[in-house]
Amino acid sequence: MRVICCNDYEEMSRKAAAVIVGQLTVNCGSVLGLATGSTPIGLYQELIDAYNRRAVDFSECVTFNLDEYREIEPSDRNSYHSFMENNFFGRINVRPGNTHMPDGLAPADEACARYEEAIERARGIDIQVLGIGNNGHIGFNEPAADFPVKTHVVELAEETRKANARFFSSLDAVPKSAITMGIGTIMKSRLIILLANGAGKAEILRRALCGPVTPEVPASILRFHNNVLAVVDREASSLL
Numbered sequence: 427m428r429v430i431c432c433n434d435y436e437e438m439s440r441k442a443a444a445v446i447v448g449q450l451t452v453n454c455g456s457v458l459g460l461a462t463g464s465t466p467i468g469l470y471q472e473l474i475d476a477y478n479r480r481a482v483d484f485s486e487c488v489t490f491n492l493d494e495y496r497e498i499e500p501s502d503r504n505s506y507h508s509f510m511e512n513n514f515f516g517r518i519n520v521r522p523g524n525t526h527m528p529d530g531l532a533p534a535d536e537a538c539a540r541y542e543e544a545i546e547r548a549r550g551i552d553i554q555v556l557g558i559g560n561n562g563h564i565g566f567n568e569p570a571a572d573f574p575v576k577t578h579v580v581e582l583a584e585e586t587r588k589a590n591a592r593f594f595s596s597l598d599a600v601p602k603s604a605i606t607m608g609i610g611t612i613m614k615s616r617l618i619i620l621l622a623n624g625a626g627k628a629e630i631l632r633r634a635l636c637g638p639v640t641p642e643v644p645a646s647i648l649r650f651h652n653n654v655l656a657v658v659d660r661e662a663s664s665l666l
C-alpha cells in the first residue's frame with residue numbers, strides 16, 4: 427500500500443482527483459467505483475472543476491456506487507442516489523445510463539445478483555474510491571465475524587446509524603439496513619483509493635493500516651490488495 431500524506435483536506439481531494447483525471451485521460455471508458463459520505467465531497471468538487479475547465483470528460487465513463495440504503499426511494503433527499511446526483515452526477519456529463527447504484531427497493535437477492543452481474547459485464551472496476559467509517563467499515567461492510575464476499579444486504583451497525591443521523595430528521599429515520607458491494611467485490615478493483623481526513627479518523631486508520639488484518643476492522647483487508655493508494659491528510663495520519 428502506498429500512503430500519500432497530504433497537508434489538508436483540499437490537498438487530499440486534489441491528489442485523488444488527479445489520479446482519476448489521469449485514468450480517464452488514458453481510458454475515457456474507465457469504470458469508476460464511487461463512495462458517498464463527507465470524505466469524497468472535495469474529490470467530487472475537484473472533478474467537477476476539472477470538467478468545467480474541460481480537463482476531463484465523463485461522457486464514456488461508467489460508474490458503480492458502493493452502497494445504498496434499503497427501502498428508501500431514489501428520490502428521497504437522503505438516498506445515496508440523491509447524494510450522487512447533487513454532489514457529482516448532476517454537475518458533469520456522465521450519461522445517466524452509465525451510472526449504477528444498488529437497488530434498495532427490489533427484492534434483496536435479485537438486487538444483489540443483478541449488481542454483481544452488472545459489474546462483471548462492465549469487466550470490473552478500474553478505480554474504486556473508498557472512505558473509512560469510524561468503525562473501520564468500507565462501503566457498508568460493518569465489523570463482523572468474516573469478510574462478506576459479494577454484494578449483500580447488511581444490518582447497519584448502531585454506530586453507523588448514529589454517525590449518519592446528522593443527515594436525517596432523527597436517529598429513528600435512519601434506515602436499519604442497506605445493500606453494499608462485498609469485500610470481495612471491492613478487492614477485485616484494479617486500483618483502490620482510500621481517503622481519510624480529520625483527527626476523528628486517526629485511530630481507525632492506524633488500526634486498519636497497522637493493526638491485525640481482521641473482519642473486526644473491515645478496511646484492514648486492503649493490506650492484501652496489491653494496488654492501494656491511501657490518500658490521507660495530516661490529522662488522519664497522525665497515529666501511523
Ligand code: PGA
Nearest residue numbers: 463464465466557558559
Ligand atoms: P464519512 O463516512 O466520509 O462521512 O466520514 C465514511 C464512511 O462511512 O465510509
